[in-house]
Amino acid sequence: MFYVDGLEKFPEEPSRCCKIPDLFEIETNAGCSSGTHEVGRGFANRGTSDCAERTCLLRKNDLLFDNDEIDKDSVKQYLDEWVSKRREFLPAVNAVKDICLGKKPMLGPNEMCDADKLLFCMNSNFYNKCPNWLDTEVCTALRAFLEGCMPYYD
Template identity: 30%
Template sequence: MIRLFSFVTLFILVTKADVFVQAPNRGATLKPISVCCDIPEIGDPKHLAECSNPRPIGPCNDVQCVFEKSGFLVDENTLNKESYKKHLLKWLEDNKGWTGAIEKVINECVEKDIRQYLDYPCKAYDVFACTGIAMLKISTSQGPPPLPPNLPPECLNPPHIENPRKCCQIPPIFTKDEFESCGFKEENVDKPRHGPPDCSKQLCLLKSRNLVKDGDKVDHEAMISFMDKWVEANQDFKPTVESAKTKCLAQEIPGPMEICEANKIVFCISSVLFTECPKWVTGDDDCKKLRDHIDTCSKYFS
């Protein structure tokens, strides 16, 4: 189970996919996205703003814009190592506690040759992805376990899909009104948070359906009944829901202690519904690439 948690965490980090709540429209960012820890924004606000109006389209273009504005590139294929290191060390002064992570980034992503993360060359994106993965690996002493020794290299390089959610149309589990009443409509204007992910919104959602007991503990029996009722109207998802109940509700979910149980369970269930989707979209090249990646790599984390 802990390896499954690692697989989906890595998948979300590299693809920038948010499969459990609706993601807002964002401007350009160098903030690594991870479910297990809130890694602070790395980019300079001035340069992020310059690359947000309008934001360049495509996984390479927006990151490359920020790198160019920040002086991190000698040319589009060459990292300005000294400039990037200087920026990281300056960033560290305002984000104490990330010393080990920054040392790892400099060692693995600046001083060494790194892999290509997209289907085409993009040095800025490669460095950004490498930076996020390096920070994720040691951002918490209770983070993901070592990767399987026989893991194929391509499993560290998920295909970049701008909107992975299009590949599986999961019927709503909570209503739009419930999401909005719990504050998700304000996600795009929230100020960046440092520290553990906020739990209040997920708790609010669960409380709206009486799925929490003793203040902040998820009522597993009530959650199972809730999922059983949901699947009555979505019979195609019955095998997937049974899998989610086994993986997410029948045992304690691993992961950093600073992530609350509500976050872990909402993330786990939604991730299982997505990765084991019974109604995967066909005829879409992006979705085919993503399906092939999941089918090839998920077995190494089971």
């Protein structure tokens, strides 16, 4: 739960305020974990230094080099294909390409693996550019809170 500025609480998952279609097909990622790994739904074991699940997720979608480094060009192509069927998310995908896959190093603590940094950055930008944000007091406050985090990505 998030608590901000006297509001009782935010939903546990921002996905209640912004509906983002699955980025990764669950069937394709069988064997990576028992959880789901789509933008908008959070990630299993978030914040841990063991990122085998997220690395597996990216590997199964051919988004890593053989040494498990992020293949930024492949991620960009994957996002282009995904957004071709969901044009309303084009601003979010463009933000991910510029911010998460640009020339600057990805943000996150040293103990956070690159797969986690990438997926966290993608989540943040998808929510920031969400085209269908629910217009409720709690969701509006959550959106303002999340927008306050975005300058850290510049």
